Amino acid sequence: MTFVNQQIILAERPKGMPDSSTFKFVEKDIDELKEGQILVKTLFVSVDPYMRGRMEDAESYIEPFQVGEVIEGGAIGEVIESKSDLFQQGDVVTGMFGWQQYYAANEKEIRKIDPSLAPISTHLGILGMTGLTAYFGLLEIGQPQEGETVVISGAAGAVGSTVGQIAKIKGAKVVGIAGSDHKISYLKDELGFDEGINYRTAKDLANEVKRACPEGVDVYFDNVGGEVSDAVLTRLNRFARIPVCGAISSYNLEGADIGPRVQATLIKKSALMQGFTVGNYSERFHEGAKQLGQWLQEGKLKYRETIKEGFENIPNAFLDLFKGKNIGKLLVKVADRQYGK
Amino acid sequence: MTFVNQQIILAERPKGMPDSSTFKFVEKDIDELKEGQILVKTLFVSVDPYMRGRMEDAESYIEPFQVGEVIEGGAIGEVIESKSDLFQQGDVVTGMFGWQQYYAANEKEIRKIDPSLAPISTHLGILGMTGLTAYFGLLEIGQPQEGETVVISGAAGAVGSTVGQIAKIKGAKVVGIAGSDHKISYLKDELGFDEGINYRTAKDLANEVKRACPEGVDVYFDNVGGEVSDAVLTRLNRFARIPVCGAISSYNLEGADIGPRVQATLIKKSALMQGFTVGNYSERFHEGAKQLGQWLQEGKLKYRETIKEGFENIPNAFLDLFKGKNIGKLLVKVADRQYGK
Numbered sequence: 001m002t003f004v005n006q007q008i009i010l011a012e013r014p015k016g017m018p019d020s021s022t023f024k025f026v027e028k029d030i031d032e033l034k035e036g037q038i039l040v041k042t043l044f045v046s047v048d049p050y051m052r053g054r055m056e057d058a059e060s061y062i063e064p065f066q067v068g069e070v071i072e073g074g075a076i077g078e079v080i081e082s083k084s085d086l087f088q089q090g091d092v093v094t095g096m097f098g099w100q101q102y103y104a105a106n107e108k109e110i111r112k113i114d115p116s117l118a119p120i121s122t123h124l125g126i127l128g129m130t131g132l133t134a135y136f137g138l139l140e141i142g143q144p145q146e147g148e149t150v151v152i153s154g155a156a157g158a159v160g161s162t163v164g165q166i167a168k169i170k171g172a173k174v175v176g177i178a179g180s181d182h183k184i185s186y187l188k189d190e191l192g193f194d195e196g197i198n199y200r201t202a203k204d205l206a207n208e209v210k211r212a213c214p215e216g217v218d219v220y221f222d223n224v225g226g227e228v229s230d231a232v233l234t235r236l237n238r239f240a241r242i243p244v245c246g247a248i249s250s251y252n253l254e255g256a257d258i259g260p261r262v263q264a265t266l267i268k269k270s271a272l273m274q275g276f277t278v279g280n281y282s283e284r285f286h287e288g289a290k291q292l293g294q295w296l297q298e299g300k301l302k303y304r305e306t307i308k309e310g311f312e313n314i315p316n317a318f319l320d321l322f323k324g325k326n327i328g329k330l331l332v333k334v335a336d337r338q339y340g341k
Numbered sequence: 342m343t344f345v346n347q348q349i350i351l352a353e354r355p356k357g358m359p360d361s362s363t364f365k366f367v368e369k370d371i372d373e374l375k376e377g378q379i380l381v382k383t384l385f386v387s388v389d390p391y392m393r394g395r396m397e398d399a400e401s402y403i404e405p406f407q408v409g410e411v412i413e414g415g416a417i418g419e420v421i422e423s424k425s426d427l428f429q430q431g432d433v434v435t436g437m438f439g440w441q442q443y444y445a446a447n448e449k450e451i452r453k454i455d456p457s458l459a460p461i462s463t464h465l466g467i468l469g470m471t472g473l474t475a476y477f478g479l480l481e482i483g484q485p486q487e488g489e490t491v492v493i494s495g496a497a498g499a500v501g502s503t504v505g506q507i508a509k510i511k512g513a514k515v516v517g518i519a520g521s522d523h524k525i526s527y528l529k530d531e532l533g534f535d536e537g538i539n540y541r542t543a544k545d546l547a548n549e550v551k552r553a554c555p556e557g558v559d560v561y562f563d564n565v566g567g568e569v570s571d572a573v574l575t576r577l578n579r580f581a582r583i584p585v586c587g588a589i590s591s592y593n594l595e596g597a598d599i600g601p602r603v604q605a606t607l608i609k610k611s612a613l614m615q616g617f618t619v620g621n622y623s624e625r626f627h628e629g630a631k632q633l634g635q636w637l638q639e640g641k642l643k644y645r646e647t648i649k650e651g652f653e654n655i656p657n658a659f660l661d662l663f664k665g666k667n668i669g670k671l672l673v674k675v676a677d678r679q680y681g682k
Contacts, residue, residue, distance in 0.1 A: 277608065
């Protein structure tokens with residue numbers, strides 16, 4: 001049997017903000033499976049800010065996407081056909097097979113997830129890379145102590161909203177920075193953040209940080225960079241820690257990202273800034289996922305997903321990431337399960 | 342007996358580069374010593390870049406100088422008269438008594454040094470705060486491994502020249518950035534640095550860093566900030582460590598210190614920047630001083646001092662720091678010993 005596989009490929013590298021010309025829909029046959037291969041039908045795909053970086057032809061921690069190739073990214077699928085003893089029809093699996101409807105996977109490219117534990121989509125979110133990013137970045141670099149003040153930018157995003165809740169579990173005071181009053185309400189009323197700052201309406205952001213953090217900032221979990229971070233850095237306490245997770249404000253800049261240099265501030269405060277990617281902690285993913293799962297079951301962690309529907313809407317969902325609209329993890333549902341419920 | 346004590350006080354806070362109007366010479370009597378006090382005659386005073394920061398009326402890791410008060414700073418003196426059982430006439434002592442000819446010290450403000458171990462001036466340099474700054478900043482934050490590349494800015498200064506030699510002891514490849522060919526020769530020919538870069542004559546500094554560091558930069562010991570650091574940051578390896586010790590390029594700026602933001606670079610390289618001051622390690626000074634003394638005696642550490650003569654020349658010596666002229670530790674000799682040799 002030959003499946004017709006719809007794929008979304010990188011049509012050209014974007015300059016500045018990606019748009020519809022960045023992507024192209026193509027069809028490609030999938031031939032008979034080879035021995036050991038597994039045919040996976042995509043159910044959910046993840047769209048994440050870091051994928052913008054892979055569209056550049058620049059050296060980074062992860063290989064750039066190639067023009068003409070499928071956009072790679074986290075996805076969840078169901079096994080349709082298997083020539084492997086390790087997988088069988090109906091298994092739900094996750095892997096990096098990305099923006100395509102089917103994928104002929106090798107055994108090592110996918111791993112099974114247990115659909116009875118939590119909604120399967122959470123394995124792209126709070127139980128997946130985004131949850132692990134929050135977990136390791138905050139606890140390994142930020143190391144929040146009870147009573148300290150933790151500030152998070154991009155706080156209503158998938159990573160930020162998890163960071164804040166973990167910081168609360170650790171007894172810190174948590175201040176979230178986000179781009180709408182609706183998001184701020186979500187952070188305070190639903191997730192239990194202590195304070196919120198709407199950076200779009202703040203007249204003097206540094207002053208707002210001062211108001212929200214009268215005892216200064218001990219940990220700043222940075223998802224955005226840019227002027228928001230410039231403002232937070234004016235309020236650091238001595239020995240502050242800054243896990244640098246994302247710089248979404250810079251990803252679509254065509255020119256250089258220019259702002260106040262940080263050196264004098266870091267010296268004055270004996271402060272630490274450390275960039276990281278979740279892959280640095282891959283040997284400890286099991287530990288992190290177990291803890292996150294436990295907190296989720298205990299009701300200590302909440303999450304929200306924004307799920308768009310339809311394979312054809314993946315590029316637009318990705319572009320929405322940069323419009324600051326979504327709350328929580330942004331996913332696209334591509335298909336329903338065929339063999340399980 | 343009443344001593345007439347010449348002092349240099351902060352006359353006004355400088356805007357931008359300090360000049361002669363920043364300082365004022367005054368005379369003040371020193372009255373009879375109280376019980377427990379020690380009269381110290383100043384022999385050497387230290388002039389250091391960090392003192393510029395204390396001239397600002399700004400929150401920092403150390404209190405600002407007050408207008409009308411003596412400029413405080415590291416100094417070495419000889420005990421002239423003692424009403425303490427812990428000190429006697431002729432003892433050589435060090436403390437923060439600063440820019441004045443005499444000081445009536447309390448017991449806890451000074452400590453004895455052994456003039457037989459090394460020239461007494463080294464206790465303001467390689468065996469004092471500058472050596473300890475190099476030692477802890479490099480080894481605790483930079484953590485150079487054998488075969489790694491360590492880049493140092495302000496490399497011919499008191500701290501930088503020590504950092505490079507310790508990095509060599511640890512088996513690293515060492516590249517120094519300094520502002521004259523004369524300094525570069527000193528670093529390579531006398532101190533054993535592997536490469537040198539003259540940032541004043543380099544046409545494309547990032548390119549020079551690339552040439553000098555074909556395998557990238559694992560540790561960047563930053564004494565200067567500004568454009569020199571911008572250039573080095575383009576060549577970081579994954580998991581690079583950046584001890585941020587000084588930002589002398591910014592200390593006399595009247596406007597903001599603006600340049601490329603570092604966040605995206607730190608993420609791409611999973612790199613760490615950490616500001617520090619030597620005081621963070623005060624509980625381990627004894628350990629550091631012992632190791633530095635041992636390396637000095639074994640001939641593994643060299644140092645150079647630039648010693649100006651005369652109390653009246655202290656302000657000019659301080660201003661010379663910002664002209665990039667001096668090599669090694671800059672000191673002013675104020676008087677000869679009266680009781681010892």
